[in-house]
Amino acid sequence: MGSNAEVEKLYLMIEKLLDKNARQVFQTLFEEGEELTEIDIAERTGLKLNAIRRALNLLAEQGLVVYRRQKHLEKNRLIFYWKINYEALPAIIEARKRAALDKLKTLLSKEEATMYYVCPNDGTRYTFEEALEHEFTCPRCGSMLVPDQDRELRIQLLRQYIAMLEAELNESNTR
Ligand SMILES: [Zn+2]
Numbered sequence: 001m002g003s004n005a006e007v008e009k010l011y012l013m014i015e016k017l018l019d020k021n022a023r024q025v026f027q028t029l030f031e032e033g034e035e036l037t038e039i040d041i042a043e044r045t046g047l048k049l050n051a052i053r054r055a056l057n058l059l060a061e062q063g064l065v066v067y068r069r070q071k072h073l074e075k076n077r078l079i080f081y082w083k084i085n086y087e088a089l090p091a092i093i094e095a096r097k098r099a100a101l102d103k104l105k106t107l108l109s110k111e112e113a114t115m116y117y118v119c120p121n122d123g124t125r126y127t128f129e130e131a132l133e134h135e136f137t138c139p140r141c142g143s144m145l146v147p148d149q150d151r152e153l154r155i156q157l158l159r160q161y162i163a164m165l166e167a168e169l170n171e172s173n174t175r
Helices: 004-017 020-032 038-045 049-061 086-113 128-133 151-174
Strands: 065-072 077-084 116-118 125-127
Touching: 004 020, 004 086, 020 038, 020 049, 020 077, 038 049, 038 077, 049 065, 086 151, 116 128, 125 128
Parallel strands: none
Antiparallel strands: 065 077, 116 125
16 A cells, blocks of 8 residues: 555545445545544544444445444443554455456457447447347337447457556565
């Protein structure tokens, strides 16, 4: 967890995986670098306690944060102290990257295995079998279907994304 860009990527990953509140709560804990209670987080974010609890539970389910419970003697109730689960972060990030990589590889093999036909009028896509069934005319508007010209570009992009992710995963394994 070094550079700002890496940290920013982590925040974005959490926002995509969970939601905006979870990101904000995580970011607050990360920037603080030490334990915070729900009240502390509320003061720093302006979020309602309900929203914070929900966000903390989502983050805890993913193993991103952990808590410690302590009995508060004056108030006679349990106080939860939350912090980032620093030890688990690298493994969580790697698992997310591996999942993304699998998804991209599936998309690539699908894209490579199928030739698509598109309607130049409304942009709908059809497999060869579907196109054949409709005698190479669009079932929506009747236009003549043409081979999908963007296929090569999509395949190229998918290969690039896969190479990028594989490079990142290799890099984090050798560190
Ligand atoms: Zn059409």
